[in-house]
Amino acid sequence: MSAPLTEVVVVGRDAALWLAASVIQAALRPGVRVTAVELPSRLCPADVYASLPALEAFHNLLQLDEAQLLRLAGGSFSLGQNFQSSGGAGPSFFHAYGSYGAAIDHKDFFAYWLKARSLGLSVALEDFSLTAAAAKQGRMLLPDETTERFGRTDYGYHLPALAYASVLKTLAVRHGVTALQTDAAHAVLDPDSGDILALDLAGGRRVEGQFFLDASGAEGCLIAGVLGVGREDWRSHFVADRTLVARAAPYAAAPVYAELRAWEAGWVGLFPTQAATHIVQAYSSAYCDDGAALVGAAKVAQLDLDDAVVRRADPGRRLVAWARNCVALGEAACLFDATHAVELHAVQLGLVHLLELFPLGGAFAVERQEYNRITQSAFERIRDFQSAFYVLNRYGDSEFWSAARRAPASPELTHKIETFAARGEATLLEDETFLIDSWRALFVGQGLMPGSHIPIIDQTSPEEVKREFRRILGFIKEQVLKQPSHQQYLDRLCRREKVPEIASGS
Structure with missing residues (x-):
């Protein structure tokens, strides 16, 4: 039997990196040691993580107190999503997180x-x-x-992305994750097996490991950039090829749901938090240029928008999420359309199935095959x-x-x-x-x-x-x-008290 897997290296950025590192460390300690290699963030002040209800279970595993989280991140609760037509002629319905x-x-x-x-x-x-x-x-x-x-x-949450990632990073370090920062990570491969042996980082540092997780986002720096795993394009299923994010002033009383408003060129989502109203817009460059999209988003949201950023939207799935000794998580494994707030959920799905199939040693072909079958099926259903x-x-x-x-x-x-x-x-x-x-x-x-x-x-x-x-x-x-x-519940839950340890990183 091969040596047990004790050294896990997670490379990536933002919430996907720190959620993965924290969960693996919390679930598999003391037998597994986790090193997190942090790449430069790609978040902007307008970004928001809108979660499905299952995220609460991960927070419980990590012993992340809900009141602390919402106080530190400036987040809010969500009981579902309200779908509207900005012109009033289309359907109106509520997708509730419940029966x-x-x-x-x-x-x-x-x-x-x-x-x-x-x-x-x-x-x-x-x-x-x-x-x-x-x-x-x-x-x-x-x-x-x-x-x-x-x-x-x-219920789910609306969490300002930069603040949530910061909370998760502090939590990961408290759980014993070794955190390293670098501008780039270059993989060293075993010439015989093709497995990843180590990562060379800036400044001459090297991080060795037995098992690697790629949480680097859509680029997939390990799964695609090193191991060359291709992707299945889902572009034909989704007409939107652009996503605009922006933010506006917070509501005086934050709604306890998100609202998606359809307009002629796409849709505009409003995700209220304590700190701001976060705007997400999906549209197609074939029918609307970026300037018109920004004007349209402000008009549909009926808010003054700041910090707008436009990104390309290119939904699709890696042909396999687990290749060699590397597992891709979140957007490195599958990039979804912006509807229904599934970005964090994709990370959760990958971690849940990985923990169920985490290998004891280096021979894990069966676990790898089953993981790829399950994640493909789960991603396609979403x-x-x-x-x-x-x-x-x-x-x-x-x-x-x-x-x-x-x-x-x-x-x-x-x-x-x-x-x-x-x-x-x-x-x-x-x-x-x-x-x-x-x-x-x-x-x-x-x-x-x-x-x-x-x-x-x-x-x-x-x-x-x-x-x-x-x-x-x-x-x-x-x-x-x-x-x-x-708002009453948030005010009571998030009373300004002594700053907890998680905020200071102690």
């Missing part, structure tokens, strides 16, 4: 809602979501035993969820949105759309990130209404269904009114 409705007669609520809608019910699906109702009322939802019995309620937003859009006949509707859907997405349209079912495939409630919210929100419902619910009397609908709506109203406002 919709509650079981009736031990059967799925959604089928009852479908049937009732066909009979004239005018109450929107999202009105049966406790999370969506709280968000639209500006309330922070604090789960308890009562709400947990009703259904799933989750791509499909993002793709569905575009191909089903009802945002008018501008060149951008017309091109988005013409974009090809994968066979798996096509099957899911067809099945939902016929039966109201959106069968989850293996390795899905977005749960059934998210798919339903997206499909219904974009106007895809099933032609029938499952007949088993017809056994429940109409009187009982009406009674349960009234009970659910009454429960939601009662619980929402009990909750503090998002």
